[in-house]
Amino acid sequence: MRHLAHLLARLLPRDLRRAHGDELHRDIDRRCRDGRTWSTLTDVAAAVVRERRHAHHPLPPGAQRRPVRMSTMMQMLVQDVRYAVRLFTRQPGFTLAVMLTLGLGIGSATAVLSLADATLLRPIAAHDPDRLAEMPWSVSFPDYQEFSRRADGFDGMLAFANLGAIGLDAGGTTERVAGTLVSANYFSVLGIAPSAGRLLTDEDDRAAGVPSIVISHRLWRSSFGSDPAAVGRTVRVNGRSAVVVGVAAPGFRGISLANLGDIWMPAALAPQLATGFLGNPRILSPNFSWLRVVGRLSPGVTLPQASERLAGLYNDLHPAEPGAERDPLQLRPLAATAVGGDRADDLRRFITLLFVVAGILLVLGCANVANLLLARAAARRQEIGVRVALGAGRARLIGQLLVESALLGTGGAIAGLAIASICLRILGRYQLPGGLSIASLAPGINAMVLWLAIGITALAVVIFGLVPAIVTSRRDVHTALRAGGRTATRTPLSRALVTVQVALSVAMVGGGLLFARGLERGLGFDLGYRPEHVVMTTADPSLERLPAERTTQYLIDALNTLAANGAIAHAGASSTRPMRGSMSMSFHPVGYVVSTDEDLHVAVNLVSTGWFEALGIPIAAGRAFAAEDGGSVRSAIVSESLARKYWPGENAVGKQIATGTDPGDPIVTVIGVAGDARYGAVDAEPQPYLYLPLHSDFGGPFRSQLHFFVRSTLPPGTALATLRQALIAADERVPLSSAMTLDGHVADALMPQRLGLVLLTAFAVAALVLAAAGVYAVAAYTVAARRREIGIRMALGADRRRVLGQVLRDGAAPVVLGAVAGAAVQAWGARLAERFVFGLDGTDPLQLAGAALIVLLAAAAALVVPARAAARTEPTVALRE
């Protein structure tokens, strides 16, 4: 201990040691001999701390050391906060305006960021997802097996295909769940671990025995009650026995966000387990390309390298015709395609657009607030001048103004978070391009977004707090103290801010107008069919694995029941429904000469008798399907555009078409020509369509779901009930779903456009309000600050009208400049949005002018009040200030 004290003593400052070191050490020894070791130790330690501190901050001799500076700073902070709060409560309108403005900007930005996080930025739930790449097109099962075996540069290649709905019977009722057919190595390549039981292996590809399936953790919780005995339980999948061998890790729902799955089944057993197209026994042959392939790149292998090697392999397997052009095989990172599937680009552009819009709103909000604070600071010049004269340092002043801004910013952030939650809740009701329901993504305000919001707030605080603070505190004390301040507040910064605000508003308003017009045009498109007064219901006989003849009988029975009902005008069924994609197949009009690069595919729909009438599609020539068109298929109906394309100028009725490229595929005769219809959400032009009879024996693979349509004058509820009764009477085992009006269904499909419209309109209105408020605030404070000058001028004989004109002119200049700039921004921004809206024309001059006009009008309205206030100034009153 004694030695420790001596050691510590060596830490004392050198001058002290030089002056008294020997005595010090001697006395340490003596005290320790006297038994006071511990107190000596503590005393020396304390002395070391004290003396070293004093060495840096020498005090006057004998003086008491003042308490730490910290408490002084805290005192000043508390003082500033109380002052700021007093100020805010005295001007509640201003405070509220600032906080709401900021909240609007922060809230919208946060909402969009949360949405983007949930879609674009959400990582794929796999191990090291950046090393996963997808082939750009689907391949056949034998091809996949070759790739998997021979592909160089990959640590494994998996294949999968989304099945859509499967009927799962876990002991009780049959429910519809989403399923995926996967290769045996799916889970191992992705690096997913099971949370119960095991995942699929090569063994499960064997055709013998009961097929194995893996269920998702979510499904396990909801349908199996998290029962550990679920593993090993036999269930029925699409009517066929299967055994659950394991549960996937929690949170894993597959790698395609647009098609989240709950069941994974071996792709090799597709013919047994799947229905419809993928249940075709020939699905595993080389003729069908239905598997999406994803590979894990080996370490050190780049995407282009892997693409090249895979392309080489592909060419070996499928040598190209000499001289034929082939699309280069370029692998795409899985992250890019996981969201939105085919419409990933659309989705990304949509989110980008939202980003831009939210960013604009945030900037607008900040600019507005900056302007407001600047203007108010100008009005407080006298107060500030007094404080400067009384000795307040510039740093202190800036500090106080910053505290005010920080408080406002905090209030704004809180408002922003509230607005963001509301926004997200509203957004949840919509769908994104690509059909992805926003609610299913459950975008919440997660921690990252929260921090980002705080970051944005902090930035905003710095921007709009610091700038006015610096500008104001720079003012010469004398100028500030002079009553009212005779020099005008012509800060170029203020005017620049107004210009920016107006420009942004014009862009936003213009954008809103564009969307409105585009959507209006889109909705006004002639669909080709009439969705009013039509109800629909989907029946899924394949889920019960009804044999084909039974399904046909079901169809005929249901339609007969409906036909017998007097209240129903027309009833029909089809294998696809509008707005939900179409099937296509290759075909060949007999006698048509195909040019070399022409690929003869056509969209096809199987429709029953009464379908055209139910949907209100006119038959332009020939007739619609009748009962006699059943049985072995011989008849077909073509759309007008198809007839025009392949038999221009002739009557298509009587022409023949080969339905496929195999010589055994049936040849059908055209018995009618139907009017064109737009079945897709973004179809600008109607697709050529081929209709085949649903009650014929054509194409088992095409016939999984039956969509029934009923046109009647009954109210929708009654009509749906009638339809349901007829279907149950035909066969009560068949599961029914998607009962709705066709109107509603079509409207739903146009959701993304509606979403865009709603958002942009809301934003545009907000922007308009913000800009107008900004213009008003600046003008109002300018007038207030220049009252003296105005008073003098009027006393000297200036005409009220001239004064009015002057104020208007001053205020108008930045506004006009902003409007012009805004029109330019809008034209550029419209190109981003063109993809989402029908027939958007970004450079329509009427549009650009219209938006600018609206904003100018708003700004003019905003200027009127201050201008009139200026004109009404009583010179005597103003001069007395």
Next chain:
Amino acid sequence: MPKPDPAPFLPLTPAVFHILLALAQGPRHGYAVMQDVEARTGGIVRMGPGTLYGSLKRMVASALIEEAGDAEDDGERRRHYALTPLGRTVLQAEAERLESLVDAARARRVLPRPRKA
């Protein structure tokens, strides 16, 4: 010679006051000062060597005390310190200041009046 002005030094820190007091009746060496302080205050104020010599150094630097040469004490040869006139004046001024504080406390009945012996 003009009287040295004690005002800048007041109020004194306890350590400085006690050291000056300890030297009021004649020069002492460091250890003796420590002992004196503890004895006088009945052990309430404890001054260790670190505190002592740190204060001593500053007091020497501001001329409140000075080195008074070496002398024998208890068989050891030790450096002694003594009050300077300034130091004595400062000590007196501080004592007067404390006295007036105590008087004020007495007037308000915070402290009992000394009973006349």
